[in-house]
Amino acid sequence: MKKLLPVQMPLAYAYQFYAYPLTILANHAKASDWVLSHYVNVVYEHSWKTAPVPFAFYTYDYSQSPWLETLRLNREWCTSTPGRTIDDYVREAIDRDFYVYLTLNFRYIPDRIAYDRAQDYPHDIMIYGVDDQDGTYSVLGFDHEIMYRSTRLPQDDLLTAYTSMGSDPYYDVPFTMYRYNDRGEYTFDLRFVADSIEEYLESHNCSAHFQSLRDPWWDRAYGMATYDVLQSYLDEYHAGSVEYDIRNLQVLWEHKRMMVARLARCAELVPPVGDLVDPYKQVERQAWTLRTLMLAHAAGHKAGDFMTEAKPLLDGIRATEQRLLGRFVACLDEASPTAGRRRP
Incomplete structure (x- = not known):
């Protein structure tokens, strides 16, 4: 299998949770009016010293848009079917034109700041391509140089990066799938x-x-x-x-x-x-x-x-x-x- 879904640099990308939907929508001009009708207000936590996201655009739900079909599964669901692994879910999703947003342990993700270190580092990432010829997935996010761009993840590392999260608490992004919805409708008001x-x-x-x-x-x-x-x-x-x-x-x-x-x-x-x-x-x-x-x-x-x-x-x-x-x-x-x- 070899498939690469389109990505394009969005207008905003400071935090990956809103960068990824915008990255998908940036490929489609007809979604622009919805984007420009939103991302107007910003919110700053008064307790910013301890907040994981101190300052950002205010959005009630970053994953919702009339131009996106969004599906969410939790880890329990993704591990409940005998014989199926995270690789199976990712490959099937991409084959059906879904981008995959999930949490992986960056200790096992090349070109990330925590790669090959001793400490676990669970973090969100998006997978948007599969290439069986070179045995990799195409992933998008902030790399070890803190640049928002594409890198490759060896297919053999995905299962380890998904299941080996360590013992510390972490914010687990659900297994989220985005697919562009060409039938979306939105009136610029x-x-x-x-x-x-x-x-x-x-x-x-x-x-x-x-x-x-x-x-x-x-x-x-x-x-x-x-x-x-x-x-x-x-x-x-x-x-x-x-x-x-x-x-x-x-x-x-x-x-x-x-x-x-x-x-x-x-x-x-x-x-x-x-x-x-x-x-x-x-x-x-x-x-x-x-x-x-x-x-x-x-x-x-x-x-x-x-x-x-x-x-x-x-x-x-x-x-x-x-x-x-x-x-x-x-x-x-x-x-x-x-x-x-x-x-x-």
Whole structure:
């Protein structure tokens, strides 16, 4: 068997749990309106020092999209049929055009930071190809150089990497299968986009929308309020009291990158929005510069006071974004007026 499902670099990829669905959808232009209608708000845990995902886009369920068929199995199910192994499930899934998202022990995954080390390191990964000729699976994720890209996993190592998790507790991603659903439907709604942007500007707790399904996350900052928490992280990093974690500034940049694409799409429908695209691209470049500054500082390539440059950059991003997104909402309000907001 030799089969490779398509993957494409997504707009956002700081965390693999949302990077993988976006990687699949990036291959299909018709899914773009759904992506750009979401990934608007962000959430930051006040207890960020101990949180596994301190700062990220807010999504109720990263795996759900009208353009994805999503199936989930647990480990009990995957080991309940005599004679069938994880290899059988993976091969059958890929043969049926499903991408496989699961947890493996990175001690047994080449080109990962924990490969061949003494400690177990369970982590999520996605398998998207099989090649019996060279005896490998194609996998995607952050490699040993912390680059989001494809590598090869010897087929003989999959079973060991799946079953040998060690004795420590870990977050076990269910055996999740994604398949692109070409029959999906989604209407790009300017009113919904405007409401979502306004929620971001007002730091609205968007998790409250899903209270019928799960308790809201009240102990977190949302939207513009996340800047204060991010500033706290940068202050403590500069003081040497917390470790370097580029994911925080990666998420900041990804949020601006996604917003540029959203503005460009809305400009196709509401021409005045076009005046905001280039100014907001400058916000995105400032976020990229801040991220690069931290990378250089952590690598020892940047001398001087980190916060002398970082704080004005972050303050400028916050102020300019608030002004531009306020104008964005006003443009959409004028193009799609309603008697009242949809949200509570």
